[in-house]
Amino acid sequence: MTAPAEALKLTKNQTLVYRTLKSAEEPLSAYSILDQLRDEGFRAPLQVYRALEKLIEFGLIHRLESINSFVACRHPDCGTHEMAAFAICESCNRVIEINDAAMAGHLASLARNNGFSVSHSTIELRGLCDACRVH
Amino acid sequence: MTAPAEALKLTKNQTLVYRTLKSAEEPLSAYSILDQLRDEGFRAPLQVYRALEKLIEFGLIHRLESINSFVACRHPDCGTHEMAAFAICESCNRVIEINDAAMAGHLASLARNNGFSVSHSTIELRGLCDACRVH
DNA sequence: GCAACGGATGTAATAACATAACGTTTTGGA
């Protein structure tokens, strides 16, 4: 499921969507990806959503639930995507991806203590990055 | 902003929406709240969304971003809503609200170390509660 | 080669979630 991007054979649509996300400065919504890919022949949301679904499955991108958008993973081959945290700057919209094993462990055991077994986590922080806080 | 429910004077619409959420077993979407309140005179989504917005502001309810739904807060007067975590059972849809200061601190300092100042966090775990895992 | 199958695709329609814009009513001080 998780693998280096080069090792996977992506389809045409998957490649186009992935490339779009990788070259973006900020997270993109499905519809803004669609708009960017009109010239490549995309006509319908489903073309985007289907590609997004696969890319998430491959561990190449993440969905940011709190802003209904998607970003390329910064460490697509690191394997530990299940508890990644994302800091989303409300000023510049850029995202910092944080992978911290200690936090993941803490959160997982917290869940366990509450009688819960986690299969997937959403950790998203909203606020300001340093660059934007200064200005 | 955060206060015991009784200390706040909620408007009619806010009261109706809050009561609906408090008596629900699981998180509700805005539109399902709307449906439940048709008999009370609700006609439009905005009536619900406006009430929800205020109730969140008052710290009486939480929004669950990963499922576009809302739940009544289990500890409305505890004050520390900014870093609550939610475990959402994918089988029974029930939610466990977890308020853990250590985790909040850990996550906040993690963000700080990454040059980020957090104003609001979304922490949502998907998986199975004990009751559902057994069956 | 070619039938059969599964995965990927194309397209249209629609469902689900959320807000803009406008005017009116209510409420709570000065």
Add this chain to the structure above:
DNA sequence: TCCAAAACGTTATGTTATTACATCCGTTGC
């Protein structure tokens, strides 16, 4: 009482996501 702020009602619209159905295309087994 008067004013301003907040809440409300209504319509329309914007945004995000999925259902349903037909087609295409590469792989596998014969």
